Amino acid sequence: MDIPRIFNISESAHRIHNPFTADKFATLGAALRLEPETRVLDLGSGSGEMLCTWARDYRINGTGIDMSQLFTKQAKLRAEELGVADQVEFIHDDAAGYVADEKAGVAACVGATWIGGGVAGTIELLAQSLHPGGIILIGEPYWLRSPPTEEIAKGCGAGAISDFLTLPELVASFDGLDYDVVEMVLANQDGWDRYEAAKWLTMRRWLETNPDDDFVKDVRARLTSEPKRYAAYTREYLGWGVFALMAR
Structure with a gap:
C-alpha cells in the first residue's frame, strides 16, 4: 500500500504536502x-x-x-524531533473509510478529499469520528477565477472545470450540507510557490543520484513540464484553503 512513486520522490523533502506554510498552520491552530x-x-x-x-x-x-510509507516514517521522526511522540501517533493505512475508535474534538482532511469521493463524502466520513460539537477541517482547492476552457482546468490538475468551485461557491456549499463555516485560513502565493517549486530541486537531485533507475524517464518528464505548467496554470487560477465546520 502506497501512493504513486512520483509523489514519494518529488515531495520527499517536503514537511507540508499542500500550499500551506508553517505560519499558516500556526494561524489555523490559534x-x-x-x-x-x-x-x-x-x-x-x-x-x-x-x-x-x-x-x-x-x-x-x-x-x-x-x-505513504515514506511520509508516515517522516511523521514519526518529526514527532521524535519535536519531543511529542507520546502525544501523537502515525499509522500507515488507507484513510479512505477510516473511522477512529476514539472520538476526536477535531477531525481533519487537509487536502485529500478524494478519500471520501469529494468534499461532501469526506465530511460525512470525518463526522463518524467526531465528538458532538466538534470541528471538521476540510482543506480544498478552489478557483481564484473560473478557467475559460477545460484545457486550462486540466493544466491546473483538475479533470474538468466542474471539479472545483470558486471560493464563494465552496463556502456556500457547506451551507447546503447543513454546516456552519466557523473559520477559514487561505494559502497565499508564497505557499503555492514553496509547495510546487520545492519539488523541482528535489527531482533534479534525485535524477543526479539515481541515473540508472527505471523511473528516470518519468521524473525527467515531470521536471521538464512542471515549472511551465505551474507558471501558466495553477499559479494563475487555483487557490487553496482550510475551512473549519461545525454541524448545525
Whole structure:
C-alpha cells in the first residue's frame, strides 16, 4: 500500500504536502482556540507537520493516517524531533473509510478529499469520528477565477472545470450540507510557490543520484513540464484553503 512513486520522490523533502506554510498552520491552530489534550484526527496526514507542531504548541493529542510509507516514517521522526511522540501517533493505512475508535474534538482532511469521493463524502466520513460539537477541517482547492476552457482546468490538475468551485461557491456549499463555516485560513502565493517549486530541486537531485533507475524517464518528464505548467496554470487560477465546520 502506497501512493504513486512520483509523489514519494518529488515531495520527499517536503514537511507540508499542500500550499500551506508553517505560519499558516500556526494561524489555523490559534484560530481554532485549541485546548490542551484536544484529540485531533488527521486523515491524509502526510509527514505529520500539522499534528506535530500543534502537539508542541497547543499540547493536543492526535492520530494521523496516511498511505505513504515514506511520509508516515517522516511523521514519526518529526514527532521524535519535536519531543511529542507520546502525544501523537502515525499509522500507515488507507484513510479512505477510516473511522477512529476514539472520538476526536477535531477531525481533519487537509487536502485529500478524494478519500471520501469529494468534499461532501469526506465530511460525512470525518463526522463518524467526531465528538458532538466538534470541528471538521476540510482543506480544498478552489478557483481564484473560473478557467475559460477545460484545457486550462486540466493544466491546473483538475479533470474538468466542474471539479472545483470558486471560493464563494465552496463556502456556500457547506451551507447546503447543513454546516456552519466557523473559520477559514487561505494559502497565499508564497505557499503555492514553496509547495510546487520545492519539488523541482528535489527531482533534479534525485535524477543526479539515481541515473540508472527505471523511473528516470518519468521524473525527467515531470521536471521538464512542471515549472511551465505551474507558471501558466495553477499559479494563475487555483487557490487553496482550510475551512473549519461545525454541524448545525
